[in-house]
Amino acid sequence: MADVALDHGGSAEHPETTTGLPHTKLAMWLFLGSECLLFGALISTYVLYRGRAGPPPSPNDVFDIPYTSVSSFVLLASSLTMVLALAAAQRLDHGQMRLWLLCTAMLGMTFVGGQVYEFTSFFNEGLSLETNLFGTTFFVLTGFHGVHVTVGILMLLSLVGMSWTGRLPTDQSFPIEMVGLYWHFVDVVWIVIFTVVYLIPTPSPGGPGGG
Amino acid sequence: MGVEPDQAVQPAQHAAHASHAGGHPSPKEYVRIGLILAVLTALEVAASYSGVSGSLMIPTLIGLAIVKFALVVLWFMHLKFDDRRYSRFFVMGLSGAATLYLIVLISFGVFSR
Amino acid sequence: MATFERRAGLLPRPTATTGFWGWLTTIDHKKIGILYGATALLFFLVGGLEALLIRIQLFRPDGEVLTAAQYNQVFTMHGITMIFLFVMPMSSAFFNYFIPLMIGARDVAFPRLNAYSYWAFLFGGLFLYSSFFLGGAPNGGWFGYAPNSSTDPTIGMSFYALGLIITGVASTAGAINLAVTVINLRAPGMSFFRMPVFVWMGLVVQLLLIFSLPIITVDLFELLFDRRFGTHFFDPTVGADPLLWQHLFWLFGHPEVYVLILPAFGIMSEILPVFSRKPLFGYQFVVFSGIAIGFIGFGVWAHHMFAAGLGPVANTAFGVSTAIIAIPTGVKIFNWMGTMYRGDIRFTSAMLFTVGGIAMFVIGGLSGVTHAIVPSDYQQTDTYYIVAHFHYVIFGGGVFAFFGALFYWWPKVFGRLLSETLGKIEFVVMLVGFNLTFGPMHILGLQGMIRRTYTYPASLGLTFWNEVATVGAFLIALSVLLFLINVALTSLRPATADVADPWDARTLEWMTSSPPPIENFAEIPTVHALDDFWHRKYVEDERTGRLVPVQAGAAISHEEDAADHHGHAIHLPSPSFWPLVAAAAMPLLGYGVLFSWWLVGAGVIVALVGFYGWALEPSVAGE
Numbered sequence: 040m041a042d043v044a045l046d047h048g049g050s051a052e053h054p055e056t057t058t059g060l061p062h063t064k065l066a067m068w069l070f071l072g073s074e075c076l077l078f079g080a081l082i083s084t085y086v087l088y089r090g091r092a093g094p095p096p097s098p099n100d101v102f103d104i105p106y107t108s109v110s111s112f113v114l115l116a117s118s119l120t121m122v123l124a125l126a127a128a129q130r131l132d133h134g135q136m137r138l139w140l141l142c143t144a145m146l147g148m149t150f151v152g153g154q155v156y157e158f159t160s161f162f163n164e165g166l167s168l169e170t171n172l173f174g175t176t177f178f179v180l181t182g183f184h185g186v187h188v189t190v191g192i193l194m195l196l197s198l199v200g201m202s203w204t205g206r207l208p209t210d211q212s213f214p215i216e217m218v219g220l221y222w223h224f225v226d227v228v229w230i231v232i233f234t235v236v237y238l239i240p241t242p243s244p245g246g247p248g249g250g
Numbered sequence: 251m252g253v254e255p256d257q258a259v260q261p262a263q264h265a266a267h268a269s270h271a272g273g274h275p276s277p278k279e280y281v282r283i284g285l286i287l288a289v290l291t292a293l294e295v296a297a298s299y300s301g302v303s304g305s306l307m308i309p310t311l312i313g314l315a316i317v318k319f320a321l322v323v324l325w326f327m328h329l330k331f332d333d334r335r336y337s338r339f340f341v342m343g344l345s346g347a348a349t350l351y352l353i354v355l356i357s358f359g360v361f362s363r
Numbered sequence: 364m365a366t367f368e369r370r371a372g373l374l375p376r377p378t379a380t381t382g383f384w385g386w387l388t389t390i391d392h393k394k395i396g397i398l399y400g401a402t403a404l405l406f407f408l409v410g411g412l413e414a415l416l417i418r419i420q421l422f423r424p425d426g427e428v429l430t431a432a433q434y435n436q437v438f439t440m441h442g443i444t445m446i447f448l449f450v451m452p453m454s455s456a457f458f459n460y461f462i463p464l465m466i467g468a469r470d471v472a473f474p475r476l477n478a479y480s481y482w483a484f485l486f487g488g489l490f491l492y493s494s495f496f497l498g499g500a501p502n503g504g505w506f507g508y509a510p511n512s513s514t515d516p517t518i519g520m521s522f523y524a525l526g527l528i529i530t531g532v533a534s535t536a537g538a539i540n541l542a543v544t545v546i547n548l549r550a551p552g553m554s555f556f557r558m559p560v561f562v563w564m565g566l567v568v569q570l571l572l573i574f575s576l577p578i579i580t581v582d583l584f585e586l587l588f589d590r591r592f593g594t595h596f597f598d599p600t601v602g603a604d605p606l607l608w609q610h611l612f613w614l615f616g617h618p619e620v621y622v623l624i625l626p627a628f629g630i631m632s633e634i635l636p637v638f639s640r641k642p643l644f645g646y647q648f649v650v651f652s653g654i655a656i657g658f659i660g661f662g663v664w665a666h667h668m669f670a671a672g673l674g675p676v677a678n679t680a681f682g683v684s685t686a687i688i689a690i691p692t693g694v695k696i697f698n699w700m701g702t703m704y705r706g707d708i709r710f711t712s713a714m715l716f717t718v719g720g721i722a723m724f725v726i727g728g729l730s731g732v733t734h735a736i737v738p739s740d741y742q743q744t745d746t747y748y749i750v751a752h753f754h755y756v757i758f759g760g761g762v763f764a765f766f767g768a769l770f771y772w773w774p775k776v777f778g779r780l781l782s783e784t785l786g787k788i789e790f791v792v793m794l795v796g797f798n799l800t801f802g803p804m805h806i807l808g809l810q811g812m813i814r815r816t817y818t819y820p821a822s823l824g825l826t827f828w829n830e831v832a833t834v835g836a837f838l839i840a841l842s843v844l845l846f847l848i849n850v851a852l853t854s855l856r857p858a859t860a861d862v863a864d865p866w867d868a869r870t871l872e873w874m875t876s877s878p879p880p881i882e883n884f885a886e887i888p889t890v891h892a893l894d895d896f897w898h899r900k901y902v903e904d905e906r907t908g909r910l911v912p913v914q915a916g917a918a919i920s921h922e923e924d925a926a927d928h929h930g931h932a933i934h935l936p937s938p939s940f941w942p943l944v945a946a947a948a949m950p951l952l953g954y955g956v957l958f959s960w961w962l963v964g965a966g967v968i969v970a971l972v973g974f975y976g977w978a979l980e981p982s983v984a985g986e
Contacts, residue, residue, distance in 0.1 A: 056547040060333055062472045066543050068336040072343025073535065073573045079347035080581035080611055084596065087358055091602040108295045112288060115318075119284035122326045126277045169593035172602055179588060197978075206979065223327045227319050234315035238298040239308055335546075346574055350661065354610045357665075357677050 067217055071224045078228050081183055082235060085176040090242040093171035098241045101161045110153040111233045114188075117146035118226045121219045128212035136215065137199050143222065144195040147188055154185050177236065184232060187225050194218045275325060283325050290318050376984045377938045380881070388938035390474035391881060395481050396460030397776065402485055403452040409492075410444035411843060413437050418800075418836040421829050424821035434817035435502035436519065440491075442505030443523070446623065447530050448488045450757065453765055454626035455480075455534075458541055458565045460776060464872035464879060465559050467550025467888050472543040474936045475977060476536055482946035483533035490950045491526035494519055497957075501526075504815060506616065509597030509608035513589040518957065524587040525953040531576050531583070532949065538572035541565060550871075552890035556650070559870045559894075560643060563650050564629030567657040571618045571625075574661070579615035582608060591956060606671060613664035621660040623757055624724075625653060627764035628695060631717050634771050635699055637868045638714040639706025642894060645698040652691035652698075659688045669740045678737045685735035692728060696721065711866070712786025716767030719794050723759025727752055730805065745815075748808025754801045766793070766846070774862040777854075778877045785849040789842045796838025803828035803835075869897040882933045937984035945973030 056062060089098075124139030158178065166174045198218055201207040207214065275283075294314045297307055324330040329337050355361065377388040389395060416437050420426040429437060459477065463470055471477050494500045501523035503512035512520045545566045549558065585596040586608070595601045597608050636643045643649060665673060665681040699721055708714070730752040734740045743749055766789075774780045804812075812825050819825050859865075864873040874896045875883060892898050901910040948970035955962030 057549040057553075058333075058335065058547055060335060060547065062543050062547055064336065065339075065547060066473070066539050068339045069539050069542055069573055072339045072341075073539075073577050075340075075343035075347040076350075076574055077577035077581060079351045080578050083351040083355055084581070084585065084607065086355060087360060087607060088603065093601055104295065104298065108291065111291055115287050115291060116284065118287075118322055118326050119280060122280045123277055126280065167593075168588070169595070172595055175588075175594040175596060175603075179585070179594065183584075197975075201979075220327055223322050227322050230315055230318045230322070234294065234311050238294055238311050240298070240304060242304075342570075343574060346661065350578075350614055354614070357610075357673055358604065358606070 061213065063213070063217055064220075067220050071220065074224060074228075078183070078231070081176075081180040082231060085180050085236060088172040088176050091172050093173070096161075096164055096166050096170070097173055098177075098236075101164050101166055102237060103157070103160075104237060106153075106157065107233065107237050110150055110157070111229065113146050113153065114150045114226050114229050117143045117150070118223050120146060121222050125212060125215050125219050128215045131209060133202055133207070133209050137202050140195050140199050140202075140215070144192050144199070147192045147195065147222075151185055151188055151192070154181065180232065180236070184225070184228055187228070191218070191222045191225050194221065274331060280326070283321055287318055287321060290314050290321075376980070377940055378984070380938065385938070387943060388478075388940045390470075390478045390936055390939055390942070392459050392463050392470050392474065392477060393776075393879065393881075395477050396456045396458075398481050399452045399459060399484070400456035402481075402488070403449050403456055406444050406448035406452070406488060408843070410441050410449055411840060413441035413444065415836055415840060417441060418833040420817060421819070422833040423830070424819055424823075424826055426818045429817060431817040432502065435504075435815075436495075436500040438815060439501045439504050439519075439523075443491065443501065443527075445757075446505060446619070447527065448484075448491070450623050450761055450765075451534065452484055454568070454622075455484075455537060457561075457626060457630070457768055457772070458568075461772065461872050462541060462544060462562055462565050463548065464875065464883055465562050465870050466545065466548060466553055467871050467884065467890060468544065468548035469883050469887075469933070470936065471540050472547055473540045475939050475942045475982065476540050477942075478939070479942035479946050480533045480537035480540065482943045483536070483949055484530055486946055486950045487526050487529035487533060490529060490953050491522060494522035494526075497522075506612060507586065507608075508612075509586060509589070509605045510599065512608075513586055513597045521587060521590050521957055524583040524590070525956060528580060528583050528587075529949045529953060531580050533946075534572055535576045538569040538576070542569040542573065545569070550887050550890050553895075556647070557890055557893045557895065559629075560632035560646065560649050560653070561626075561629035561870075564625040564632075564653050567653050568622050568625050571622050571657050571660065575615045575618040575622075578611055582611035582615070585611075587956070606668075609668050609671060610664070613667045614661075616667065617664040618657075618660045620753075620757070621656055624761055625656065627720065627724075627761040628653065630764045630768045630771075631699060631721060632695075633870065634713050634717045634767050635702045636894075637771075637866050638709045638711055638717075639703050640709075640867075641702055641706040642869075642897075643698065644701030644704075645694075646893060648694055649698050652694040655691040656688060659684065659691070663688055666735065666740070669737050670744045682735055682737045686732065689728065689732050689735070696725060711770065712781070712783055712790060713767045713771035713866075715787060715790045716763045716770065719790060720760050720763030720767060723755055723763060723794075723797065727755025727757075727759055730755065743808060745813060746808035747804040747812045747814060750814060751801050751804035751808060754804070758801070759797060763793075763797075766790075769846075771866065772872075773853075774859070774865050775872060775875075775877050775879070778858045778862060779853050779856065780859055780862060780865060781853050782849050785845055785852070789845040789849065792838055792845065793842035796835045796840075796842055799835025800832045800839060801835070803831050807832075867900075869894040871896050874899070882935055934983050936982045939977070939980060941973055941977035941980060945970060945977060948973055 058065075120139050120142040124136050124143060127133070127135035127139055158181075166177075168174055168178050195218060198207065198215060201214075294311055297310050297314070300307065323340075329340065377384060379385040379388065380391070386394060386398065389398075416429065417434070420428045420434055420437075459471070462468075491501070498518035501507070501519040502517065503515055503520050503523065507520060507523055512523070545558070545562055549555075555563075585594070588594040589596050589598065595603050597603055597605045599605060632643055632649055663681060663685045665677055666685045669678055669681070703718075710718075730748065734743060734749070734752065770781055770786050807825055807828050810825060810828075811823065812819060812829075819829075862877045863875065866873075871888060871890075872879070874888065888895070899913060901912055903909070904911045948966045951962055951966030951969055953966075955964070955966050
């Protein structure tokens with residue numbers, strides 16, 4: 040096999056790789072594997088400190104499950120629109136693709152907006168990073184997630200912009216697929232957070248806290 | 251939701267990725283999965299309000315979350331249809347995280363109440 | 364391949380491949396390898412000076428060279444420097460330079476990301492050291508135990524948290540890059556089990572980093588938030604558990620020590636066969652034991668916490684797993700011995716450092732086995748016995764292997780051979796100095812000398828061996844000086860004529876000129892066997908079993924050959940300054956968190972500009 044024209048991450052068709060797998064997709068899955076450990080540590084910290092005695096407010100004082108459920112539906116819906124955007128790209132329909140990408144971004148912005156509102160109302164009820172272990176672990180965990188969502192929104196809007204200005208080759212769906220993997224992962228992390236943090240009941244403090 | 255994508259257009263085979271092992275959900279199937287995810291979420295929320303004891307509620311909630319997780323990863327992220335090697339690395343991270351953090355939490359006595 | 368219009372950017376695409384701008388904008392793995400190596404060696408010298416300060420302070424009881432506060436900063440920075448700014452980047456240097464060559468590739472999978480990793484590492488290291496001038500260096504030990512680290516009033520541990528987050532990002536990016544490179548850019552015919560052991564160890568190391576770095580990243584953020592934003596992750600007064608810091612730290616910290624030593628194992632596995640003129644004994648065992656060490660390495664972390672009160676069940680479990688991990692390590696030692704057995708041995712400097720390194724590592728491994736026994740560890744923990752152990756394995760094993768690698772690979776990188784005479788003297792001086800420094804620490808530890816304290820009273824009877832250790836440290840310094848002299852003299856000599864394959868080696872990097880042409884190989888080789896280069900040079904005579912040189916020999920790939928290869932153009936990725944720009948965002952963000960939100964804003968803008976510039980730039984200019 041003669042000279043291999045070098046072809047690197049994020050670019051077009053399939054570079055000649057030993058495995059036949061594109062570099063960027065392999066890299067993305069390795070990255071998502073490492074992100075499992077990142078969010079796992081934050082979630083574990085939350086679970087470790089859940090229910091420990093401390094000054095109010097506690098989760099039961101501030102959580103608005105119906106509100107957060109709607110937020111969760113929104114984020115799940117954004118995963119659907121994301122996958123529809125990819126399907127459109129694979130059909131070479133970049134107009135539809137941009138539409139679905141915009142939907143995804145807007146749903147994402149709705150989610151983040153919802154979180155900002157939620158955090159603000161918690162803050163007004165007396166919950167800050169410094170108040171107690173709940174504030175500490177809750178805001179840092181959901182904050183990290185929110186930052187990840189925001190980065191995702193930036194990437195989605197960038198894809199729309201690049202497609203609109205002709206910088207995204209119309210025969211390619213690969214970049215959309217890559218951003219999609221990241222976006223779905225962020226959604227999947229929220230599935231865990233919603234269940235573990237919001238839905239699983241917080242034991243009342245006063246019991247044997249831990250270790 | 252409630253949008254019905256154009257069913258007449260088949261995904262162009264030559265534009266499809268080499269990494270597709272064949273078997274590729276159609277937009278309609280994706281919508282179906284989206285609806286299932288919504289239903290599961292609703293079930294989760296209902297379970298959390300049901301007032302059953304923790305030892306029943308918590309496994310139920312976790313179980314539902316796992317199913318949702320799997321649906322998104324296997325279908326939306328296409329892992330079910332893609333090359334096994336992607337799964338390998340993701341599972342390394344996922345199982346590693348689950349195992350290691352579970353051990354840490356157990357050592358803190360979080361599960362012995 | 365689809366192409367698209369490339370709008371001219373604000374600034375023209377850099378084209379220099381030589382000179383100052385050439386280095387600043389390089390995305391060539393070989394140049395990046397040299398950058399990593401030079402920077403790592405500089406940090407080695409700084410860390411070594413810190414070590415000398417420590418040894419001067421501890422030379423005699425009631426030392427007054429350093430105050431307690433200064434001592435804490437010096438020993439903390441010594442640890443951070445040696446681990447994060449020397450050993451890891453030095454490994455990166457060798458991985459970056461040689462993995463593509465050894466697998467028959469032209470570069471790594473993501474050349475610009477490669478440059479980004481280097482610049483981020485450099486900026487992270489400089490950020491850490493700037494702390495000395497901006498309020499005080501980290502002073503809580505390289506392991507930063509909370510709540511000491513989370514409540515210390517000086518700014519140092521905030522630099523610690525941010526600095527290691529920055530270098531952690533650099534390492535994670537580099538790890539993903541190299542992992543994809545090994546998996547995806549092997550030459551035709553190079554199956555996984557035809558890869559050199561050095562490449563295998565490289566792959567295991569990258570996977571260890573990918574899965575362990577996020578854990579400490581969270582730990583560091585939690586520390587940073589406790590210090591800067593009033594959170595309570597490690598605050599026992601509100602019910603938090605400082606043990607959380609330790610778990611998260613060592614969940615990373617233990618795989619990290621295998622990150623530190625596996626490259627050395629890979630180096631040893633390359634050098635021994637070459638200078639024994641024998642294939643590596645039990646190649647598959649060496650490979651599988653490396654994988655086993657990586658895997659089990661995730662299951663032993665709490666052996667750093669035996670005295671933390673985890674309880675008998677946890678202690679037993681981790682004591683057992685720690686004992687188990689000695690097994691694959693032992694397997695490697697036996698395979699190396701098997702390689703040398705009945706070999707045609709040449710004791711070049713590279714070989715001396717390698718064999719000496721294995722011996723020193725075994726000593727460190729033996730003390731490690733004693734730590735695995737929990738009641739024994741109760742006696743040893745937090746004493747100088749532990750200091751002895753880890754210096755024997757990291758310095759004795761790792762750094763000796765690095766010097767071996769430097770002597771082995773220097774001709775390939777620079778086209779000149781280092782002086783063998785000076786090398787051998789350096790080895791002897793370093794071996795004696797090293798053992799004088801760290802050998803007595805076993806005794807000091809068992810006599811009760813505690814770690815991490817700035818002085819000791821005369822009444823404890825620790826003086827004599829401390830004096831010996833300090834003398835030893837200066838001998839080490841002398842040996843390093845000899846190395847620097849060797850480098851200086853070598854660079855002053857004219858380039859040696861033909862050092863493409865001076866050692867008669869076995870792996871593909873020796874199939875190129877020294878230094879290799881920018882595209883590495885005029886034609887990507889097709890690989891037919893393990894040690895493919897060796898088999899191109901020699902065949903085994905069927906009757907006598909002796910090695911016979913192949914008539915045509917193995918054609919060395921030269922610069923000139925690039926022109927003649929059937930008219931196909933070789934597209935190489937073009938230089939770029941975006942990785943440097945993107946990397947510069949991180950220290951801005953770091954200083955911003957410490958001093959001013961405006962800097963955070965600036966950092967965000969620089970990051971956005973850097974990453975967008977990078978994303979919108981095609982990897983090959985003018986396509």
